[in-house]
Amino acid sequence: MVRRVLKGDNDAYAELVNAYQGQAVAMALHLCGDFETAQDLAQEAFLQAYRSLAGLKHPAAFRAWLYGILRNVCRKHLSRRPPPAASLQGNGVPEPSAPADDSVEMRSVLNTLDLEHRELLAARYLLEMDYKEIAQMLGITVNNVRVRCFRAKQALRAALAGDGGVASG
Numbered sequence: 311m312v313r314r315v316l317k318g319d320n321d322a323y324a325e326l327v328n329a330y331q332g333q334a335v336a337m338a339l340h341l342c343g344d345f346e347t348a349q350d351l352a353q354e355a356f357l358q359a360y361r362s363l364a365g366l367k368h369p370a371a372f373r374a375w376l377y378g379i380l381r382n383v384c385r386k387h388l389s390r391r392p393p394p395a396a397s398l399q400g401n402g403v404p405e406p407s408a409p410a411d412d413s414v415e416m417r418s419v420l421n422t423l424d425l426e427h428r429e430l431l432a433a434r435y436l437l438e439m440d441y442k443e444i445a446q447m448l449g450i451t452v453n454n455v456r457v458r459c460f461r462a463k464q465a466l467r468a469a470l471a472g473d474g475g476v477a478s479g
Contacts, residue, residue: 312366312372331356374439374443377443
């Protein structure tokens with residue numbers, strides 16, 4: 311499809327958008343926490359990708375390249391957003407309560423993690439990207455991705471345990 315777009319077939323880009331839009335919005339949602347904002351950020355990423363498509367050296371790497379653009383769009387958005395107001399209760403880690411919707415509870419736990427950890431976990435488990443794709447997206451080595459994913463999983467375990475430290479295991 312990328313080659314068709316580069317040859318002037320704009321319908322092929324619509325196919326690319328349709329193929330990746332759901333995952334792009336989901337990743338943006340995990341990074342920014344608001345559905346409408348996530349939709350806007352995904353749309354901005356697709357626009358930037360379209361404008362820069364001629365610079366894509368390996369059309370087969372479109373997915374990793376697109377998510378790299380989305381990651382940068384989300385980071386830029388988050389850097390402009392004022393920091394969240396400090397909570398009067400606890401350290402921002404959700405208090406155990408009556409079982410809530412698992413996805414809402416998980417999202418609130420994920421939001422306590424550093425942006426870098428959220429990005430890695432979303433790419434690996436939400437988008438089901440392999441280490442090579444994540445390495446392409448981040449511009450780092452596959453071994454570095456493995457280490458960072460391990461650390462992100464440790465941070466998630468710690469957040470789920472509610473201890474704020476690094477979980478063992």
